[in-house]
Amino acid sequence: MVTLPDGAKKELKAGDTAADLAKSISEGLYRNCVGALINDQIKDLHTPLHTGDKVKLLTAKDEESLELLRHSTAHVMAEAVQSVFPEARIAIGPTIKDGFYYDFEIPEHTLSIEDLEKIEAKMKEIARENQQIVRFDIPDVDKQLDEFRKDGEKFKAELLEEHRDHNPTLYLMKDKDGKVIWNDLCAGPHLPSTKHIKAFKLLKVSGSYWRGDENRENLQRIYATAWWSKQDLDDHLTRLEEAEKRDHRKLSKQLDLFSVHEEVGPGLIFWHPNLATVRDTIEENWRKEHRKRGYQFVYTPHVASEDLYKISGHLENYAENMYAPMDIDEHPYRCKPMNCPGHIMIYKTKLRSYRDLPLRYAELGTVYRYERSGVLHGMLRVRGFTQDDSHIFCTPEQLKGEIDGIIDLIDKLMTTFGYTYKCYLSTRPEKYLGTDEEWELATSGLEEAMKDRGIDYEIDEGGGVFYAPKIDVKLFDAIGREWQGPTIQVDLNLPRRFDVSYIGEDGEKHRAIMIHRAVLGSMERFVGGLIEHYAGAFPLWLAPTQVLVLPISDRHQEFASKVHQQLRDNEIRAHIDNRSETVNYRIREGQMQQIPYMVVIGDKEEAEGKVAIRHRRDGQVGTLSVDELLAKLKSEIDSKEQ
């Protein structure tokens, strides 16, 4: 007796499988069935059922079934690779978001694009052959180990050795006569056969390490994707192309946003005027929102004596991410990797009373960190960047309220940019500093602030850093991609190291709580992400050029210049294009520069004292007097319309 999703019960014979269940319901369902969700776990279609099981049969329509498809396609890919390159040894091949990969060791050969085509062709062949994918319990682990070793499958042997006590299974690929063609050590689950595999594409090859360990074997990884239908695959490929078009590095060239220079060094960003305008506007807004919330702005030096980082512990724990020391008057100095010690210096210039707290220091603080050369990426992963950093010093009683205030600020700023977000609470990891009581106080402060606000959050158990529990916020952009967003940490380390304290109501000295938070993160990463989020079309309030004035011919120059000046007088970022190019040409350029508004001025407009408005998305939207235009622009700017 098993239960179906609609609550119906179904009587089965002993030893019946999910496939038998499907068959008993309808032949069509059986044909389309690829697996089953048994007690909420994805299983093979041929898994025996037991009394009391909750069973949901999976077909291509079910979201969960994609996992089966991709995992099985990974096996087919591995089979194909070993068919094309018999000397290839297989490592692991899990599913990932939107696809899967498989790692191989192929002696004396590096995979090329042409190889991918060959492998794809072979995969199609395997799919067409309708090979059966059969689960097989390994009866004699030692014998199987010998088998793997004999075949040179050292990775599989290593894995089997580790999993020998966990009922290891093989998956066998069988041809129509039941002959085993290929096998892979795998926990499954899988599709019943390869006939369901119709729409897949191998995307790229790259390097990896066996078990992600750089001291171990170098492997070659093939990334691929698989979908139930050609249509789904095509849609996915189109989405990838879309994302590529939004690449901030690409848009930077079109829109003249930023650059990096070999002569200067990798990971160091030059902000061109256009992007500097965007940043400046963001920072202005950032300051305004901070002032409203009682923050005080500070500035701290960009280099500091190593003495400071000895106290902070950075030298001990963070040295590999820091720029090497420089010798100043025979004393080592470092570029600052974080702003916190600097803010603590300011705090400690006086004896603080509980009446002074909370103190909220904020700084757009530029830091330098050594990142391994291979991980640098446009503006998103760099070596020098400006954090919108703040450190709040408060009493334990104030903690929750401060967290609440930060969440309010986060919500305000993220909504301003049209991001949706999700919060994660990371709790104490295995290795940690501080006492259990401190962790409890800090963690519950974070959690309760979210609870009181009614914010949806997930808990990442043990995901905190060694010195702090934290709230991480993930952002979702215009095309649903995820970005690392704001973070709040309750630091249990630095207040102790620097003896950050205050005098309480009781006249005694108490350790202050120090909250570390960044909302935008780094200006580089945030603005880089924004470029992609908006696909280069910044909303009016952020746009580098807000209005482009276009006189139709030379006789309209004078009026056009007046309009231009009037806009500028009203703090609109306006430019005029009075080159002797056709109107069409200049409009095209304005469009390609993603300028929100163009105002066209010809005989008609001059006669009426008005301007013709063109919006980059809506095209011609009528004529307005300059005053009317100013009012329209101001309201759109003030509301920060997306």
Add this chain to the structure above:
RNA sequence: GCCGACGUAGCUCAGCCGGUAGAGCAACGGUUUCGUAAACCGUAGGUCGGGGGUUCGAAUCCCCCUGUCGGCUCCA
């Protein structure tokens, strides 16, 4: 850092098996004065990322350096 790919004019890219560079756009000069996404004619522009080697001869082949790009966490 490691694996792989790539680096040709400001941009996008061509240049096969070695015979010392080419297009479009942009720029510049002129003509055109135009009504909502590319007017016409002309000119100039490159030590082919840097260094070394092979060769009579290297953008092209080999080595080193540098930068960029894709990955290196998602566990049979």
